Amino acid sequence: VFESTLNPVTRRTGGMHYTSVENIHKVIDPLFLNDLKDELASVRRIKTEKNRRKALYEFQDKLSKLHFLDPACGSGNFLTETYISLRRLENEVIADLNRGNMMLGDLIDPVKVNINQFYGIEINDFAATVATTALWISEAQMLHETERIMQREIEFLPLKNYCNIHEGNALRTDWQQVCPSAQLSYIMGNPPFIGTRLQSPEQKSDVIHTFGKDWQNVGSLDYVSCWYKKAADMMRGTNIQTALVSTNSISEGEQVANLWEPLMADGVKINFAHRTFRWDSEASMMAHVHCVIVAFSYLNNPNKLIFDGQNVIRAKNINAYLIDAENTFAKSRTKPIMPDVPQIGIGNKPIDGGNYLFKKDEMEAFIKSEPESAKYFHPWYGAEEFIHQRPRYCLWLGDCSPAELRKMPHALKRVENVRNLRLASKSAGTRKLADKPTRFHVENFPQGDYIIVPRVSSEKRKYIPMGYL
Numbered sequence: 001v002f003e004s005t006l007n008p009v010t011r012r013t014g015g016m017h018y019t020s021v022e023n024i025h026k027v028i029d030p031l032f033l034n035d036l037k038d039e040l041a042s043v044r045r046i047k048t049e050k051n052r053r054k055a056l057y058e059f060q061d062k063l064s065k066l067h068f069l070d071p072a073c074g075s076g077n078f079l080t081e082t083y084i085s086l087r088r089l090e091n092e093v094i095a096d097l098n099r100g101n102m103m104l105g106d107l108i109d110p111v112k113v114n115i116n117q118f119y120g121i122e123i124n125d126f127a128a129t130v131a132t133t134a135l136w137i138s139e140a141q142m143l144h145e146t147e148r149i150m151q152r153e154i155e156f157l158p159l160k161n162y163c164n165i166h167e168g169n170a171l172r173t174d175w176q177q178v179c180p181s182a183q184l185s186y187i188m189g190n191p192p193f194i195g196t197r198l199q200s201p202e203q204k205s206d207v208i209h210t211f212g213k214d215w216q217n218v219g220s221l222d223y224v225s226c227w228y229k230k231a232a233d234m235m236r237g238t239n240i241q242t243a244l245v246s247t248n249s250i251s252e253g254e255q256v257a258n259l260w261e262p263l264m265a266d267g268v269k270i271n272f273a274h275r276t277f278r279w280d281s282e283a284s285m286m287a288h289v290h291c292v293i294v295a296f297s298y299l300n301n302p303n304k305l306i307f308d309g310q311n312v313i314r315a316k317n318i319n320a321y322l323i324d325a326e327n328t329f330a331k332s333r334t335k336p337i338m339p340d341v342p343q344i345g346i347g348n349k350p351i352d353g354g355n356y357l358f359k360k361d362e363m364e365a366f367i368k369s370e371p372e373s374a375k376y377f378h379p380w381y382g383a384e385e386f387i388h389q390r391p392r393y394c395l396w397l398g399d400c401s402p403a404e405l406r407k408m409p410h411a412l413k414r415v416e417n418v419r420n421l422r423l424a425s426k427s428a429g430t431r432k433l434a435d436k437p438t439r440f441h442v443e444n445f446p447q448g449d450y451i452i453v454p455r456v457s458s459e460k461r462k463y464i465p466m467g468y469l
Contacts, residue, residue: 019077019190023245023279027188027293028082030272030305031243036063036089044096053097060093064112069179070189071170071227073120076131078189080138086113087142095149109154111146115139115163119179121170128167135163171206171226175234187231187242193289194223195249217258217332222249225259228296232263235297241271243295248276251292251322257329260320263296264327270294270318271301275308290459292322344453347382348394349442351430353421355414356395363393370410376400383454387465397438405438 025033043059046052063086070078090113097110115135122128147154166178170191175181194203196219203223210226211218224246231242249255251273260268274293293307306313306322315324336343350356357380358366367374373395380394397411405412415437422434433441452467 019074019245021081024078024081026274026307027078027243027245027295028085030307031188031241031295032066032186033085036086040089040092056093056096060090060112063090063093064114064117066185067117067119067179067183069119069121069175069184069187071121071173071175071178071187071230072189072191073122073128073131073165074124074190075127076120076134076165079118079120079131080134082188083113083115083118083135083138084142087111087138088145091142091145091149094146098149110150111143111154119164119166119184121166121168121173121175121178123167123169125167128165132163132165135165169206171210171230175230181234181238181240184234184238184240187234187240188244189227190245191224191227193247193291195247196220196222199223215262217254220254220258222247222255225250225255228259228263228294232266232268232296235268236266237298239297239299241295241297241299243272243293245279245291245293248290248292251294251320254332256320257331261329264320267298268296269298269300270296270304270320270322271299272305273307273318273322275306275322277309294322345444346442346455348440348444350394351422351433351441352418355417355421356397358393358395360391360393366395366410370408372404372408373411376411381452381469383456386452386467387454387457398440398443400438 040059043052043055046055066086068079068082070076073079090111094110115138118135120128120131122131143154164179166173199207204219207221207223207226208218210229211221215221224244227244228246228250231244234240235242250259272293272295274291276290276292279289279291304315304318304324306315306318306324313324317324317326319325319327320329358377363377367377376395376397377393378396380392382392384390385392395411395414397405397415400411405415419434419437422430422437425431430441433439450469452469454465457465
């Protein structure tokens with residue numbers, strides 16, 4: 001209900017992308033739930049009833065001592081699904097114990113897992129209220145399942161249980177005050193996805209506050225990176241484990257070295273990861289983003305797993321690029337590795353409103369009406385023209401003298417259109433370009449053969465398309 005109330009602007013500025021049950025389990029199953037299920041299965045295989053019942057009580061007690069923090073909890077999706085999953089495990093234990101003679105105290109109140117074990121931080125006040133309510137509702141639902149097992153009613157007063165959802169900015173909140181690290185077991189969640197260029201001034205300030213001004217290239221870090229840093233600070237010196245959903249930018253490009261090299265130098269290790277997948281939200285206006293899941297801690301789990309679609313890869317080491325390889329970092333650089341190689345640059349950028357660009361038939365018609373213009377036409381290659389072989393042509397008048405231009409009224413009309421377009425721009429730099437309307441904003445004319453690399457192409461391609469022209 002809460003998710004459906006958000007408009008696209010609120011969702012975008014807040015980096016809000018909410019979570020399906022399927023995607024929640026991509027996080028919590030390998031983080032802890034699979035191990036707990038295996039442990040319960042092992043307990044059930046104990047042959048001696050006395051020992052098995054003792055182990056069941058111990059397992060239930062273990063469940064009641066686990067504590068979970070979602071430091072960007074939204075409307076509580078992660079917390080409620082984790083609570084439900086733990087309670088279903090506990091109900092299996094209660095069902096097994098109910099087949100024999102339960103202790104008197106357990107007959108009165110057989111449930112030990114409590115919503116007090118679940119902590120959240122949320123900046124949106126309405127979302128925080130929804131998360132609290134969702135946990136209470138989940139508690140009531142799971143108690144009904146327990147009642148069916150016990151075949152009797154159990155007293156339920158949800159308001160007697162304090163729900164640990166804290167309203168506030170998670171990046172300005174001391175997580176130790178929410179849940180002490182000595183008590184915490186797992187950190188999980190789906191923090192906001194906001195790229196560097198989309199951050200508000202307040203969000204940029206949050207990034208600097210979290211990392212400190214001395215962190216290298218702090219200005220280039222995505223907003224979600226802050227939760228990795230805060231989680232690492234919380235986990236240091238403990239057995240806490242974290243798994244977070246993020247845009248795949250944190251495992252690609254310049255983000256990798258900027259975020260992960262200092263964390264890994266401090267001892268952080270990646271224990272499992274989901275490579276890029278499409279994130280599906282339960283909200284009616286679905287978020288279409290591509291994400292990774294990264295589980296990390298200061299513990300070195302020998303059973304490292306990489307999930308790549310339907311494939312599961314057992315890894316010796318998972319590096320920051322989510323590859324089974326040693327930790328290495330490709331850093332941005334201003335000088336080439338090899339000397340005397342040509343510099344790569346962006347293509348031409350006319351800022352012409354389309355006045356200088358022509359399809360083949362348009363060019364032919366223009367030349368027919370103004371034959372003198374023929375020598376000023378050149379092939380024009382952008383990403384689409386190169387990849388799909390759809391030729392276009394540009395009218396390049398930068399080398400045309402004023403005397404020649406006056407002989408071509410149609411070309412001169414195009415020049416005037418460009419001048420007026422640039423004068424009307426809100427950008428001071430573009431308005432200045434109106435002084436030279438025959439020139440492009442960016443001019444990059446190769447003097448010989450060259451390699452062309454489209455800036456944008458389909459992610460479905462196995463290789464980046466390139467050409468030699």
